[in-house]
Amino acid sequence: MSMNDMPKFQTAVQGDQNKPRSKPSEHLDHWYLEPTSPTRARVSNLKFWYGDGTQAIDDVSMPLVDKQVTALIGPSGCGKSTFLRCFNRMHDLYPGVKYSGEINLLPEDENLINLDPNIVRMRVGMVFQKPNPFPKSIYENVIAGLKIRGITKRSLLDEIVEDSLTKAALWDEVKDRLHQSALSMSGGQQQRLCIARALAVEPEILLLDEPTSALDPIATAKVEDLINKLAGDVTVLIVTHNMQQAARISDYTAYMYLGKLIEYNRTNDLFTGPKCQRTEDYITGRFG
Numbered sequence: 463m464s465m466n467d468m469p470k471f472q473t474a475v476q477g478d479q480n481k482p483r484s485k486p487s488e489h490l491d492h493w494y495l496e497p498t499s500p501t502r503a504r505v506s507n508l509k510f511w512y513g514d515g516t517q518a519i520d521d522v523s524m525p526l527v528d529k530q531v532t533a534l535i536g537p538s539g540c541g542k543s544t545f546l547r548c549f550n551r552m553h554d555l556y557p558g559v560k561y562s563g564e565i566n567l568l569p570e571d572e573n574l575i576n577l578d579p580n581i582v583r584m585r586v587g588m589v590f591q592k593p594n595p596f597p598k599s600i601y602e603n604v605i606a607g608l609k610i611r612g613i614t615k616r617s618l619l620d621e622i623v624e625d626s627l628t629k630a631a632l633w634d635e636v637k638d639r640l641h642q643s644a645l646s647m648s649g650g651q652q653q654r655l656c657i658a659r660a661l662a663v664e665p666e667i668l669l670l671d672e673p674t675s676a677l678d679p680i681a682t683a684k685v686e687d688l689i690n691k692l693a694g695d696v697t698v699l700i701v702t703h704n705m706q707q708a709a710r711i712s713d714y715t716a717y718m719y720l721g722k723l724i725e726y727n728r729t730n731d732l733f734t735g736p737k738c739q740r741t742e743d744y745i746t747g748r749f750g
């Protein structure tokens with residue numbers, strides 16, 4: 463590995479882990495993190511191409527801060543979903559895709575691009591735009607991932623079901639009908655069930671791809687409330703089209719444009735004092 467290929471962030475055990483190892487690329491001149499923030503994953507010089515040759519991610523480097531919510535924002539087609547899906551190797555379900563660079567899971571410092579995608583998907587959970595519960599009971603939905611991992615002890619499953627549904631702010635609403643079909647729930651409840659299902663296996667990172675875009679305002683508020691509560695417990699990366707939502711629910715925000723990372727910072731700092739003109743143009747509505 464040449465010096466230019468060196469990952470740009472130090473590892474968790476080295477302390478001061480969010481400082482770049484080398485000068486960041488021109489698009490990253492304006493990011494800052496307090497050195498005390500622990501990192502759960504470190505993206506270094508990530509590039510991604512679809513099977514038809516389209517390059518959707520172009521040299522993105524950024525940390526993912528442990529047990530905090532990081533939002534990806536930017537205009538349509540800028541690569542938010544593509545970037546998110548690199549974290550659970552979702553693209554590998556299609557032929558001809560290509561990655562370069564690294565997404566290192568910390569503290570192990572394992573590049574997930576080199577791991578078996580099935581293992582990655584067991585470690586990194588995902589919730590999609592449209593709620594997609596299995597046509598099974600609420601209980602069976604929550605334990606689906608646990609069964610795959612060979613956990614069958616009923617008392618343990620019961621405990622995890624209650625814990626996951628509580629974390630997903632759903633327990634009180636469904637505790638008396640755990641064995642009814644998940645399809646009998648409202649859209650918002652179904653989405654919180656999908657979050658509970660993802661949480662049940664204690665993912666290292668939870669990916670949320672516009673999780674409220676199919677929900678009404680009341681269901682959206684409940685899911686946002688839930689995401690706020692997850693901070694401190696789970697490392698969340700979320701794509702949102704809605705800047706107000708990013709401001710409400712995230713601790714860190716990354717602004718992307720044309721596959722590049724333009725600016726990354728604490729959410730409050732990015733929205734109140736963007737350092738890049740392009741970011742300012744976007745968040746003030748002059749562009750995008």
Ligand SMILES: Nc1ncnc2c1ncn2[C@@H]1O[C@H](COP(=O)(O)OP(=O)(O)OP(=O)(O)O)[C@@H](O)[C@H]1O
Nearest residue numbers: 512513514516518537538539540541542543544545
């Ligand atoms: N399956 C695919 N094959 C080829 N190109 C793709 C594919 N999916 C997305 N792209 C292209 O990759 C780029 C990034 O798309 P992506 O969906 O990641 O953007 P996005 O920021 O999430 O957009 P949106 O906000 O509209 O969902 C776009 O140019 C898009 O056309």
